[in-house]
Amino acid sequence: MTHKTFFAFIFPSLLAMILFIALPIGSIVVQSLHVEHPRVLVEVENCGPFGCERETRVDTAATQALQEAQPMGQFNGLGTYFDRRHLATEEVSRIFSDNEGVADIARQMYNLPFYKALSFTLVYTFIVTPLGMALGFSIALAVNSIPRFLKGPIIFFSLLPMIVTPLVGSLILFWMINTQGVIGSNLQLLFDDPDLSLRASPLLTWVTLIVYGVWSMAPFSFVVFYAGLQTVPSDTLESAKIDGASRWERIRYVVIPHLIPLATFVALVQLMDNFRVFEPIVGFSAEANATSLSWNIFNDLRGQVDQQYSSAAATSVLTVFGVVVLLMPVLVRLWRDFNRKA
Amino acid sequence: MEQTTVNRRPLLLSTTSSLFLVLWLIVAAFPFLWTVWGSFKVEADFFSRENWQLAITGLNTIGQTGSAFTGDGYQGAWIERDFWKAAWNTVIVTVSVTAISLVLGTLGGYALARSARRYTLWILITALVFRAMPHITLVSGYMLPFFEWNVWGALPTAIIVLVAINQPFALWMLHSFFLSIPKDLDESAMVDGCTRFQAFRQVVIPVMWPGVITTGLFSFLLAYNDFAVTAMLLNQDNQTMVPKIASFLGTVQTEGAVMYAVAAVVSATVPLFMLVMFFQRQIVSGLTAGAVKG
């Protein structure tokens, strides 16, 4: 295919990606280096019947004019990155110089919004991914050995948690685990504690969100692993049988090695998806006890009166950085594969 | 499965595995069934302070409406709160996003599958990185320019943004589907007298339908399930279902109309149910196509 035809074909798609993915990434970098204009204050003399007094007021017109002249705001360098809402370098160094042991460091760090979000995002990503894959694999093994006519319906119901809108799915679960919902009230009965609420403590909230994550992520692993199980070479399985391998040994030495490439793929996709965890926090109204990087950005942008563009942009840049770090092993491998082929 | 002596599984193993499956099915399906059931009750039953069994018996529902089931939640959400408008917006957004994504994606995916040059790899790698970007980070890049250009809040804006966000995925998936179509096909068409585009249009696309349908399903799901983009980029009038539900959460709880939200949630889930029912095979093949080629 000539360069000309190639670019003719790919141009619309490329243009869309450049305009609405590449440029916004550039745009957040620029925005993160700026900060909103402070309001222009004027001092006016207010004279009334009881004499004059000086008063400071916001000059709306001037603020507006400044805003229009420089819509980005004023240049702030890396200031936003290091402020209290992000990397909080000052606070962190203070915490490390003045603390009462590791637990205290953790507690104090958790009070900083960025680290609070980062810790939950990472914990969520690295717990949900392996658990979801393990659950998915178990389901795949179990489904693989049931009569054919049952497989269709089981796959149908298994797909639901994955396909459902994340916000909707988390709401559905939230209403059930609510103290007034079916699971919540039964848990209260079970533990004989009328005040038990899964939303009360950070730990329980985290556990709830992680359970939701595994619930919604397992189906994907299940489907991929199930498809992989269909392609396990039967010759190898049969020779393993003749060689005297037990059921478990056949899974361990034939099936699992066959599925490893699939597992890497699933792990990659799930890491990417879990890292942007966001909707469940909205659905579970969990922001008091757990926030994520994506949620922080959302929260900055949602402000009705003045949106914190710079703050959102700085968190975004840090998030993008995290994504690239997560993807690094894959990118390196793709690159190496291609060079080996060439 | 034929139960020959060779393939017979120990009783303990098969029982455990069946029990496990039943348990998983309950975990996977029960929340949906429960919520669908509950959406026809009144709040005092579904969110009962005294006894969760009220949701099953529906005592309060009978007391308040005279019958064990009520459509009050649906009526409230769809008519009183204009959920129909959000549903209509969702139809516009998802249909447009799917159609435009497929047009751009098939063209680009075809080019990527048929060119062996080095830059195809770069485009695919870049697409992979873009695919991993949390949508909300991109949204924070749009907000300011969109306000400046005065396009914030309109449906076409959200559509174009969703198309772009969906492109990396569509490119990867269609690219791998095109790779599975033998090159001989377009080459014989070109020798037979077609231009590259005619070969693509008349010969390749007609045999690509399975891939196009599968990719279309996933593009639809992306647009349908999106919250970050639609919640931030659409104004009150143009809201689609998902952000509408989110905005319900803020208002209904205080007004004692949680059942509106429950009804809206169930309404938004029904199309997905149908989708899985009719296209289960394509969804499964789509999920695995990415895995095998990826």
Next chain:
Amino acid sequence: MAEIRLNNVCKRWGKVSGVDNFDLHIKDEEFLVLLGPSGCGKSTTMRMIAGLEDVSSGEIWLGDRMVNKLEPKDRDVSMVFQSYGLYPNMTVYENIRFPIKVRKVPKELHHEQVMKAAEMVDLVDFLHRKPAELSGGQRQRVALGRAIVRKPTVFLMDEPLSNLDAKLRVSTRAEIKNLQFRLKTTTIYVTHDQIEAMTLADRVVVMNLGRIQQIATPTEIYDNPANTFVAGFIGNPAMNLIKGTIESGVFSAENIRIEGLPSQHSGPITLGFRAEDAELKEVQNAINAPVYAMELLGDSSMIALMVGGELINIKAPKDFRAEIGSQVSIGINPSHCHLFDAESGDRLSQDI
């Protein structure tokens, strides 16, 4: 109807060379076969003629047009692909009609032309079927029919028989030969199967590693291979090649000694002879070696011997029998021997 000229055509991918300095003149109405092992550049050469690959340097002329920069559709060629490239969504009739349809041949002529082509490839009964409902041989004929539905300058065939079973291959081979004779269209045919090459070709181009090894008629290639590659590639079994030394007309190596060869060469040399050119008889100046293996082929017996460190084949009468390990003596007429340079493998002159 036209002649084809390839002037120093090269194909490179970065630093890798696929086809190197391919120079060839194909006469009008000629049936030319490109023969070589896989990866030798024969398909690439054909794809460059079709316009499916760019030419890195050199010129391709179809008739009086230089086609280097032309799209495949503008080159007026038709091509049969190895996997046929049939359009699975169209019926046989639509498949055959496709080339004339996209080339905007007047509609009223379509039916007649399609029917004529279908008759020639014997597909009239299958016109309404989809390719998936046809057997391998029928699909192959659809591809042929699609190629002949119009009158192109040149037919290109890329291993068209390799997906057929052995029996069908023989009959289809004959059909292709007959079709080309009737249509008188210049044809270039790519194959790795030397029997196809020998039976079909007016001339054969033997290629290896992107280079032309020999261009000649099938008989010439069989009788006078230009180098050890051609000698070892053509014939079944291939020519026996033995490394040894020659001194004043006498070739010698382990278990072998042949006198009466041309005397102008001396030093290391490769000697070649065909299995059927050896005779089983007690002579002094020939091969004396133990039998390594015996193969009974029905019409003859094949004896394998270890000579000069190589396994060689000797064709013996069908009733010949020998135990493995027993000594046999083989005589070879020096006039049936071929001499090749030990280094380059090129044929050495045989003038005595």
